[in-house]
Amino acid sequence: MKQHILPAIKLTLLCVVIFCGAYSLLILGIAQAAPNKGEGQTITINGKIKGYALEGQSFTQDTYFNGRPSAAGYNAAGSSGSNKGPSNPDYLKEVQNRVDSFLVHNPSVQKGNIPSELVTASGSGLDPDISVEGAMVQSARIAKTRNLSEEKIKALVTQQIQKPLLGLLGTVKINVLQLNIELDKLK
């Protein structure tokens, strides 16, 4: 044991220098060439930061497309999911309440057309996306509250669809923040 303790301490110290120090600084250095110098991509409108491009933010008003329910309240400094089990009765009641509330705000929508991601909480509490159906079912409400034609809103949604990676891999989705920014530009 004695003959191993000195090498162990020395190796550990060198590892601190190499991995905490050199490796981190190397990545930090390279990241200076990444979008926004590795500090997180922001979206700026009229010189003011309106959000982080990758992170969802809370949209609860009827005039905006609403994102997914969040167990963290879209707190970007305290991400978390609900961690509710699939059979938990309180949880199922909560989902039912979200469904009822959605139907009140969107009276023209049939219950069977509500996609599940609009009534279930995301994993991070910061999910930036919803599905195409998730945006389409809200278009009648948006059209009414903004006095625009529903066709125009649906055309905007269609234009905002993000295809799967290379057209082959993964999900089809819509970024809610992007969609709402474009929505504000519609006249």
Added chain:
Amino acid sequence: MNTEIFGVALMFLLTVLLAIPLGRYMGKVYSGHKTWLDGLLNPLDKLFFKAGGIKPEKEMNWKQHLVALLTINFVWFLFSMLVLMMQGSLPLNPDANPSMTADLAFNTSVSFISNTNLQHYSGESGVSYLGQLILMLFQFISAAAGMAACVVVFTAMKEKTTDKLGNFYNFFIKSLTRILLPISIVVAVILAFNGTPMTFKGKDQFISMQGDTVNVSRGPAAAMVAIKQLGTNGGGFFGANSAHPLENPSYFTNIIEDVCIILIPIAMIFTLGYIIRRKRFAWMVFGIMTIGFLLFVIPSIYLEMKGNPAITQMGIAQNLGSMEGKEVRFGSAASAYWGITTTVTSNGSVNAMHDSFTPLTGMFCLLGMMVNSFYGGVGVGFLNFYIFIIIAVFISGLMVGRTPEFMGKKIEAKEMKIAAIIALLHPFLILVGTALASYLFSHNPTAYASWLNNPGNHGFSEMLYEYTSSSANNGSGFEGLGDNTQWWNISCGIIMLLARFLPIIGPVAIAGILANKKYVPETAGTLKTDTGTFGIMIFAVIFIIAALSFFPALSLGPIAEYFGLHQ
């Protein structure tokens, strides 16, 4: 074909295609053969050898290997306790996060030196940037220690009689400089360019479109996420781990991160084939592990894509599958695939909340950790598998009436005793831990009400999962469990410690003892260990020991919940 299914199929294919050449490369590194990175990295290795006063050509026997391994781990433990309990007043703490309490620091230190990365804190608020960097250091060195131990066993499996099994520090340092560091750099750079932050600035603040004030956690995440995926560590930078949009920004980064989870564990099998020069044997091991993996992953993907039956009953469209705890950019197929890759290896990072998986997917995650050797953690996965091989050799030897021999070495009572103890340790730790916690909870449900986030069978699953994850050195959780309490911090800490080091000591000891025995060349009467028949035998041993001993516990948790949902 459905793009979600196509995505996961491609991920698996890509991993195997990358793992085969990587395994060969790693074999060369450990054997001291020439590789194309030599020119670049020889100086770095020399720096390590010189600084540590290490003579890499000085070979050790299996006992010396273990002493070296345990000593350095002990140093790491003390160092980690010191930093975590003082981080509040140390530099690199722009968000002014507090120091850890003693029990939380104990849990976190054990968790990171044991390659578990169970986190009873939340990354954004529980640890400073200095703390994150030190934890990242452990993600490198704990992975390398596991790989080094595994290479000791590989070396011992060669066809000769010897007690010289290479130099521990040499294996350890080369795992760091030749394997983990270069791949981590590549992955970290890819992540940084795809949106994962890499900065030492503290929280940012902005006013959202709706007028809310939002604080945004950032930090040197890209560097840490790379090694946490690669070294089967799993401890995330942010609380939500790889479900967080900054930690895992897109489907593309999800592919990269998920490939990293099982890349080295699979490559390690081919390294074995290279070092002992038995490719057929390596392919047999790969085949068994892959069959086991597919048996877990295929039903999980199916079940998650099908959705939660309780929500179907409400009349809601579940075209995307069960979405509670999942992110739209990954979808349910890639979330289920990740759930299984992260639990069959001892990674434990998550891109969806496992607590919210449908019951049987939760069970397959549990089974992945209970078996803990369908690929398994970097290095230690094969060590677990080695125990099952020894038992299978012994049982098949008895069945056909031949002396049990493995790689030309006789397996006798001493080795079998060690193997049996190690094989039973894992169920013992998990079931005793869960039984004690259940006892405490059921005798005083009001005092421990904050433990469980879900009632009934699912609440039981939360406790079972926590101990399974600790004992498998996995680190994922049914995170609904209120686990930052003295009971959970200390009990999980002790289990992680025992479950890390005993299953390293056991196989290294067996391999060391066997290496010292007389080599008996293969004859027509020798049991062939590289055939499909023997593969089935190993599979049966794994099924009996790992799966059946947990069946009663599983039927109280996920299985009962499944039938409750499908009344």
